[in-house]
Amino acid sequence: MSTQAGAAAGNGAGRRGRAAARTRRAAALLTAAAAIGTVTALPAWAAEAAPLPPYSFDPSAQRIAGAGTSADAKPLEPGRTYRDTLKKDGKLYYRLNLDTSRNTYVSAVAVPEPGGKAAYGDGFRISVQDGSGVECGYQDVNFGAGDYGRPLAAYARRIVDPDVSGCQEAGAYYVVVERDSDAASAPGDWQLELQHVTEPLLKENGPDELPGSWPSGTPAPVTAEQRKRQGGNGLHDAVSLERGEWRADIRPGQTLFWRVPVDWGQQLFTTAELGSSDAGDDLVGNALALGLTNPARGFVELKTVSYSGDPARVALDPRRPVDHKNRSAYEDGTNGMRFAGWYYLSATLSPQIAAKYGDQPLPLILRVDVTGAKQPGPDYAGDPGIFQVTADDRDAAASGATDSEAADDPTMAVVAAGGLGLGTVLLVGLGAWTLLARRAAR
Template identity: 25%
Template sequence: MHRSVLAPAALAALSLLVGSVPAASAVGAPSSSEAPEVVVVLDSSGSMAEADAGGGQTRMDAAKQAVTELARSTPEGTRLGLRTYGDGVDSEAPGSCEDTTLRVPVGPVDADAVAAEVADLAPRGDTPIGTALLAAAEDFTGDAAQTVVLVSDGEPTCDPDPCPVAADLAARGIDLRIDVVGFRVDAEAREVLQCVADAGGGTYVDAADAAELSAALDTSALRGFRVYRPEGTPVEGALEATGAPLVEEGQYLDEIRSDEPRYYTVEVPRGWTVRAGATITRGDDPQRRGVRGMLVTSVLAPGEEPQCASSIDFPDNARGSAPLSGGVLSGPDALRVQAPETCLAGGPLLVRVEWTGTDQPVALPMELVISLEPPVRGSEGLGEAGDRTTVFPEPPAVPDPVAVDGGPSFNDATELRPGAWSDSMRRGETVYYRVRVGWGQQLALRVDFPRQPPDSALRDSLRAGTYANVLVFDENRLPAFPEGTRSKRYTEFRDGEAQDMYITTHAVTWANRRELDLYAVRNVSRAGDYLVMLSLDGDSSSVEDEGLAIPFTLGVDLLGEAEQGPQYVTDGAAVPASDPAAPSPAASEEAATAPSTGASPEAVATADDVAPASGRALPAVVVVLVGLAVLLVAVLAALVLWGLRRRAGPDGPADPGP
């Protein structure tokens, strides 16, 4: 009774003395607040008056319809602009080669404004593509990713030559790409427009009629919004352990080549756990799709060998646009059996990331995410470790979904709560979500695609060869999805429909990190945000197939009530390895060599392991106030310190009791 009465006051005082208990360290990237921007550059030259777009439509009418549909289907909050050329001055008249107009400035999409602007367009003039591209590059408003989507029905009739212009824009170092849609073009015009796309780092697509134009424009524009833009503080990892740059907690951006490992140095306080995750992005460049191989992430003691901990991660879906992610954690009860004492002694450790098993010739962007987790105090709240026998039932379908737009990367993952959510994807896209999961909870996901969709074009396009994949990672990009048949994270479309997919993670407990042989258990060992990655890939027979948005429903549930979890030690820095108060060799050897299963809670680092050299569990707190406030605070502080010393005295943690 006495303990329960004091609990609220003690908790308030503890928040001042030792801080709040962290569920998970914030490891988000330093991301830009600006959304990607797209400028559509629309041909309104005289040739667009040709009535050969199908159904008696002129090319201009088809283009108007396609641009209007694009604006109405663009996700809310995205930034879209519209520029035209060839509609203000007659062909060969003075000024016709400078005839380009910004109709809708780049900003949050305004479908009504776009529709009103295109409604009055009348084709009449020349085709100054180079001039329009130069102007479009100045239309963007910030430093976010920029995409120009050029729609043209012919080759340029004015200088400058658009191909060198595109190359020059690409060489400026800005994050700009130029996609091109050729509308009913001949071979000569196609060659020029293909050159523009290649030089501008984009893609070229042919469209033969109004339907294909709409699909191509939709795909090219929306690709600019759902492209994985890698983020992080720039860093250049060393090719050898010597010279490895020092990285702190946070997210970094590097490049990596096949079979060229990257080394980094991390200062890890004694008794702390370090997580190191990596994401090798594929982007939407066709030359970067289908990257195979494996990601090997290791934490090493100084001198590189032997290893403290290591993880090998394979791409669960190597054909599509999804990135390759994986990582490792190293700390008390999460070490290799033969790990050396230096893995826990505190001080510099090496992180090595290697991409191997592939002949990919190019360097790819790699995000590196580092986080540090403090030791825990005592054995309460550690939970039980999962095992191979855990049963994962298929989550039920959830009715009444709410529309949502998935993010284009881990960095921009859309936050979801338990419930049902609807979204859509095009082939080659990957969307990302995040869900907050508490201690003791399981994340349950279910993905449902339409059964026999009523849209005949959609049904016909969902043939064999179209497949979907869903995965779950922790905040550091460590895989957190059950292996084998205990989840259904892959499906292939057949005859217009696909089976549902589902994943249920292990319950989040600190003790899960002891299960070194099962990544699906080990990596579900910290409460916080868990990241969901959903990919759709496969072959398409036409640009119309490529542009079709395939709807799906994502059911999200959290099984179990959130628990208190462990109590972290946050009352000061850990003693460095060189300090006389470093753990004894015997204690270090016991922690480093203990098997991952059956490790006792007493093997966990406690407050004494990270206390200052004086051996006190908490630093002295002296509060001087006036009058009655002095008396009240002194009594409260005394009660709190008395309770803490009972739990973590000089002889170790007290028995918590029943």
């Protein structure tokens, strides 16, 4: 055989080998998709829509069992994330071993079963207490006027401050998470994602009085070209955004998550617009819920809007520029804007939309604006960690990156991209497999 003929034969064998490898990879993708799903038919053939994607918990989270009493509480370590389960009207204790060198924040994300019934005021309380039961800091969060369950986030804190008399000693403290549910509410367990983070103290304490005036006006609407950026399924895989107009598709009962870097001295403005539908004009109260959570996963704000088939818009209130001094305010909306870092947006579409307009996605438009020049941050006595905006953060916001480990894996990224249902993934994968098989045969 000539060298040229041998090379041609080798190239042909190489092409066939590569084609076969592509076929095997396609088959593996289908197997992975089938393994993570729970439906048994493709959407085109199924009588019911595919189930909603589950909340995306941090895969590195450690399982922990909250105790019924403080004496049996297990410790939460700084920088760690944990998973637990909160029963109806349950109350759980966790231990913190704290010194006086850093501020402490412990957050909880409570995740009910999607679409479950919730009465007005259903929610939970998270607090940090000292050994005598004195509360150092707490937050209460609930579903508001909406009567359906969705993920709720809140945090409690212990701040080291020489001007405060309580909660200043080193030693054992306790995190208490307590669920408050009406008798008519869904009785199912709530999954918890707990996170313990710390913040360095200032090198020198200064005046913390808030400025009397601040730019409270709403800027001109964002007029950038609309781009597609589907939200994530949890805080862990929240999709990064920068200033602009963003398009997503949201199903009834679904919650989507995004994150926006906001630096010291900057303000975040956000509106969410639910697109029109030609399927009817029935009114659904509190159909769209738009929420804001700070970098330590503390609750900042929640707004809702009703829907009757026409476009519906909801906007977050103007907030003070991000400033260390904001922590001196009592109100959550100001107090929560106390750090630079990633601020999280969530949008939930009421499951009642399905009964009125069908279980199909509705278009959702987010308009995000970050105004104001970056200001020097506080003079921290150590590394601010998550409480800063880096050049990498800005690059992530421009590209739409997430911190999710699944997003770093190309196979899982294909399966998870855009919140696709399993049936859609299988259908696309089947087409790709067939095409690769034909190429291999040729």
